[in-house]
Amino acid sequence: MPISFERMQKDLEILSSFTDPEKPYTRRSFSPLYEKARQWLWKAMKEAGLSPRLDEAANLIGVREGAEAGLPPLIMGSHIDTVEGGGRFDGTAGVVTALEVARSLFEDGHVLRHPLWVVDFLAEEPSPYGPSTVGSRAMAGRLRKEDLERRNEEGETLREAIARMGGKPQQLGEPLLPPGAIAAYLELHIEQGPLLERAGVPLGIVTGIVGIDRYRLEVRGEQGHAGTVPMKERKDSLLALAEVLLEVEAFARRKAEEVPFVATMGWVKVHPNHENVIPGRVEAVLEMRSLAHEALEEGERALRTILERVEERRGVTLRGERTDRLPPTLSDPRLMDLLKEAAEKRGLSFLELPSGAGHDAMHMAALGPMAMVFIPCRGGKSHVAEEWADVRHMALGARVLRDVLLRLDHEDRRSGPAGP
């Protein structure tokens, strides 16, 4: 059986239906909807000839054993959780594609020499507990003990939530697979940016994933009655945050003229957040992303300077703690070459481009060779309800991924430990 556009379309539609009807398309990690979607996926994996299981991090893994014992797995994967009000393709497209590749091999009766894994990684998007890429981080041994103790708004810890999802958080810490225990990791994802669509090409070969520095900011000013404290005696923490935000933006705009660089404040919490109370405290999360390590370092220095300046000007206390540093990750050159060859053989044009978004692939790169394929998405939009990609592009991507899997499975015969 060839890769089937219609089957992929149907899988996507089914997964899209697991959404909060009030906020399409919302399927937050750890939610009841997410569990239902995973139950469906569990069944779909079985129908594709895969044996589903949950690993210690509650990653859902569909395994098809290989013909030869002792070979490392070939892995494809992505995630099916969404941000609030996100879309139908981010993550889900990669899972559906991986599933379709496995299914087409199964229906062909084609047994690989290596084990084949299709992975739905747990909680790739920022979870209600804080951390993102929870499952892949844990698989790579990068989920820290303190991450496990972080709580959602209801007070549940991430540790408890992973156990609730079927994981074994007490066994997390070391990588779940030893480095090198993976033959290859391949992931298809929507670009989430405008470049492929603008260039009119169906595929992108990802050169690397930007580094992400994440800062937790806290401004402590002076809470007071909104009617009785004169303007010039105020220490309004929200005004201080507004200045920080605009100054960081100015830095990011300048920097972006030299290298790919963005800075975003996406989360803000005002205390006490009453209309007639001067905000006494504000918390916020600020992100900086770049492919260039030096640009991120410069960003940190700029942020420190801005915080000091605003602190002095406004008489407030400003803290900025870096809570996360994901260094830029480069794709495996050999896998990139194989992807390019496969695309060329099929007469498909492609761009080489970096990923501005983080992916589970970042962590999988710590365990073995990693590469990613992008497909265009309309208007470059992602994390919004109208996020849209063409399933025909997904099918093209699936064919290229299958070509590369077969090539890897074949090539390794000559060098693999179980070879003749």
Place this chain on the structure above:
Amino acid sequence: MPISFERMQKDLEILSSFTDPEKPYTRRSFSPLYEKARQWLWKAMKEAGLSPRLDEAANLIGVREGAEAGLPPLIMGSHIDTVEGGGRFDGTAGVVTALEVARSLFEDGHVLRHPLWVVDFLAEEPSPYGPSTVGSRAMAGRLRKEDLERRNEEGETLREAIARMGGKPQQLGEPLLPPGAIAAYLELHIEQGPLLERAGVPLGIVTGIVGIDRYRLEVRGEQGHAGTVPMKERKDSLLALAEVLLEVEAFARRKAEEVPFVATMGWVKVHPNHENVIPGRVEAVLEMRSLAHEALEEGERALRTILERVEERRGVTLRGERTDRLPPTLSDPRLMDLLKEAAEKRGLSFLELPSGAGHDAMHMAALGPMAMVFIPCRGGKSHVAEEWADVRHMALGARVLRDVLLRLDHEDRRSGPAGP
């Protein structure tokens, strides 16, 4: 029995104990804690010789009938709800003072000619449903039908909440008392500002209450992935709000050099508020307060100009709707004179000063003559846990209020409808 400092102290301590233990001192209107505190107050009113009842707006009113039929009531009151993380004195000091005045008259066996009312107004602080001064607004016929349909975060309407508190929201609309049906309204309150403490005087005679214009702002930008949309292509609604906030602050600082004027953004809600999503929409509430009507008009014009400018600069949509306009309210000159005379006779120094905060007295002024007495509060701080006032100042205020009540009760003999 004289006014008792110790009794007032005890009442305050008891009321302070009805607090969310995690966030002292929090007793939000309509909460279970609030209901418990009102149950205590109901009992305390009875012990002070008052007959408690709830009016249609669920204001808790303790009534002592007067000796002569047909006379309008003399009313003292305030409120016992707090903002989140507020203090022990805002509102509560006025209720405790009114209670003590009534109690001392009762224990003296002194029956006034007029009915005496002690009122705990429902929900003076901004309620979880939006509106503030809910009870006094309703008493003055100023609570609009659409206010009753506003909902808290759980989806309950204010109408339902008032009914839950024992009111009859279907009977709200017209004033609950006809204008002129009040002999006088007197309220003691902490200043919530620094002037009395700085001047070292125990009492303030309030000249008027500032007008409040409240605006609901909404910025609609473009939600997107925080990693993939280049800085210069973003329409970040939070950045736009930050500019609006800082420009409004600059206007308010300039204006405040001419007349008392403040502007505050105390409430902000970011959508979707995820750390890796560019905020697509932000809501906020902006307040402007002034004793000068013209300054508020100027503030509105300045805000419109700022919104247009930022809208154009950032390519976002900015809406600013005035949801509330409370005009400045002046105190009754005769009541102010009686308060000053009473203070002078007792050898107490005082300041005449405006109130920067809104009070239930604003609405009561629509029903009859109104005046207020302020007492100092430490550091001018209010709406914070460390809010503090001296109960001895409350006792001085109680004596002055009682003097004026007795004087009014006596004087009206000569002119009242039931006079000889």
